[in-house]
Amino acid sequence: MSVINRPAPPVGIETDEVTVVVATRNRPDRLRETVPRHHAATIIVDNASDQPLSVPGAMMVRLGENLGAAARNVGVEHARTPFVAFADDDSYWEPGSLARAARIFRDHPRAALLSAKVLVGAEGRLDPVSACMAEAPIGTPPGAPGPSVLGFLSCAVMVRRDAFLAAGGFQPKLFVYGEEALLAMDLAAAGHHLSYVPDLVVRHLPEPAGRDNRARARREARNRALTALLRRPPAVIARTLAEVARTQPAALRDIARDLPWALRHRRPLPAPVESALRHLATT
Structure with a gap:
């Protein structure tokens, strides 16, 4: 693992309490589209791309092997802020959402994870996962900032850094796909609140094909x-x-x-x- 650079925070930063962490592999074009939209210090964790990545305005951490979702753990470890927002290389948080989430964390000390509303594609379709969360099937505990969740989309959550690290982060053994469930269980088991907050908005711009x-x-x-x-x-x-x-x-x-x-x-x-x-x- 090598740290390529630690640049100054980007112009237009809306909070100094949040770091955006993006794990990526072989998708430099998408990064160049989305990284300028991150209004906070940003760490890109390169999951052993075939060619070294270089993205202006972000700290780059290059891994010697592909760790899958656990690459995000590396980004969190390098962060120096109390809160960390995750994004994929094809997603970004709408302006104002990062600062709003930081305020929510300050006001709700038991909150360890905030899940944003996800709007998909250029047309902004509501993600079905967000629609399910909005129905609050397991209620809203007293003192929580929104309905409880026991799962989430990794591209659209912010975590309290110390709670995330204490829970062990994303389990490396699971690599990718469905890795969120175990972390959600462990955070909840530790007594934290995990909440859906639709006032926080993430835009997700997935490509239509390319995966097996x-x-x-x-x-x-x-x-x-x-x-x-x-x-x-x-x-x-x-x-x-x-x-x-x-x-x-x-x-x-x-x-x-x-x-x-x-x-x-x-x-x-x-x-x-x-x-x-x-x-x-x-x-």
């Missing part, structure tokens, strides 16, 4: 099962494995390979968190 959907579905199934093995009760594990066997049988080989690791790191959730997850599963 079959490989993604297999990895998502594997990660869903490993997360269950790590935190959920036996009945949920059994249902999850049965679903994987029915829909993604090839993922069972991946799960079997990682089963000893998952069992060594198993830590069941507190009853209130498990109860909230069961309620979510029925809505």
